[in-house]
Amino acid sequence: MLRATSQRDLRVELFGETYETPVLMAPVGVQSIFHEDKETGLSEVCAEIGVPYILSTASTSSIEEVAKASGNGPRWFQLYWPQTDAYTISLLNRAKNNGFKVLVVTLDTWALAWRPADLDHAYVPFFKGVGNKIGWGDPVFREHFQKKYEATPEEKILEASQEWVGDVFSGAAHSWEDIALLKKHWDGPIVLKGIQKRDIETVLISRKHPDDARLAVEHGVDGIIVSNHGGRQLDGAVGSLEMLPEIVEAVGDRLTVLFDSGIRTGVDIIKALSLGAKAVLVGRPAIYGLAVGGKQGAKQVLQGILADLDQSMGLSGIANIEGCNMSMVRRCQYAGDVKSSN
Template identity: 60%
Template sequence: MAPIGVQAIYHNDKELGSAEIAASLGIPYIHSTAATSSIEEVASANGSGHRWFQLYWPKDNELTKSLLSRAKENGYEVLVVTLDTWTLAWRPSDLDNGYVPFMKGVGTQNGFSDPVFQEKYRRTAGKEIEDDVVAASSAWNADLFSSQGDRHTWEDIAFLRNHWDGPIVLKGIQHVDDALMAVRSGVQGIVVSNHGGRQVDGAIASLEVLPEIVDAVGDKLAVLFDSGIRTGSDIVKALCLGAKAVLVGRPWVYGLGIAGKKGAQDVLLGLLADLDLTLGLAGLQGVQDCKRAVLRKVAYGGDVHSAY
């Protein structure tokens, strides 16, 4: 289950319901930094399930260390670092509606519950978070998403390795050169992703670059795939092109919005059934049979890019 922030805007079950059903289905749940439930609350809801923590990487090293420490103490197994959203993109529909829930303290729960952020805000603002939620939200978001000042570099990955003793996965890779840099940085995996098309208008589809990235990195790290998975055949295609696993986002969130955690569960059950049937109908005995030779790329007239 891909990291999805601000789930309370879809349903009151929010991240707690999503984490609960992930555990019941045996699917790893990735908890977003931009969540409406805290690291600790989601760990409790997920129980004995497999949970990963997605990091929007703060500029403040002490704050980063605190988030990582909380995740480790609460049984999160893998660190997923988002690279493509160090600042929020130009999103006209959000701007048209004046809709940025982060600025009203929605999706800031991991920050507001963090002792390092609490002390930092108390020291710099001279008041408590609850005294001025809007100002506290601005302070939290500035550390995560502001375009001001220096951002993290490849060399900073060493800091994460020093403060996280589990696998590290870099999310948002769309170029072979960056995939090779990830190998050199010593991480254990990458997620080929364009952030669901929400960051760069006109960015290439993740599936277009997946096979060449897989060929470039070989078995040096695990390649996962994200952005656009909607059906069982989508999963099969990504696996055949070399992905070890896929992340699914929007479909189960639609289910969450319609019927809470039960809706999200039904979507995932349907997707798993679709995957199973697709494998069988294609003559494949399991995901281990998903090889590139299974696929045929068919070019249609409408597929020709106008710039060619």
């Protein structure tokens, strides 16, 4: 206490760019199922408050529509990596040409997980054409589909859904060697999201493993996002925050570590930054706001989180983001954390 923290500086530098806060809007697909404002509305308000918007490949708005809606706002593109290289290259070119500066490559969703609630309701919006806007609007995909079916995707919705989803969520994982293709066709920063270990542990869990983080360094990517996909890809996945310090230690300053999964409050952000993340992604809270109040609801949620971060930093004696470091956190074990001997 008794520090000059009445004015806080939330700015961070990521990949050579200065951003107003350490908060980014996480890539969330199929946003039209929450509200008609969808990705275009959310990207618009993110631009208004200086939060970088990360557009999901599984979008109900096109790359071009989101670029227009977000104007001069910072925007990144998240890639669900197709198996067909021509599709991948076309998506990267479209994103580059529309002002998306950073490529976020999701690694843990080359197949959709076992999701009982969705299975119970036979709910896969992609097979109704919802969430395929970026793929169906891609000129390379449309040309391929036209030759094969002599129709447009809009004329054969089921077939087009099977073609696109089957290529993007194919059940076949890419390899580390495939990173070279991305580097060849993307001249900006590349960030890998959802680093996971691929062999079976004594207990079956998904781990954002330090060995994989080291491989990311070796293959020349610029950053990683420590994430378990919000717990939607593997039941029993270890908490992202649990692995964050170990991964930060493994890679040092050789690449930028970002954090995703479970950010709800300003204090959550301080904890992640103190454990070594350079910025955090916010997902569900903003989408809840979108569902309740459209783009203005999402905007208020994000503004509330930023205000909470600013106020909590001041109350913790932190004047700037550099002040969020290991000296600010302690691991505390409470009675409820200890197993009973009975």
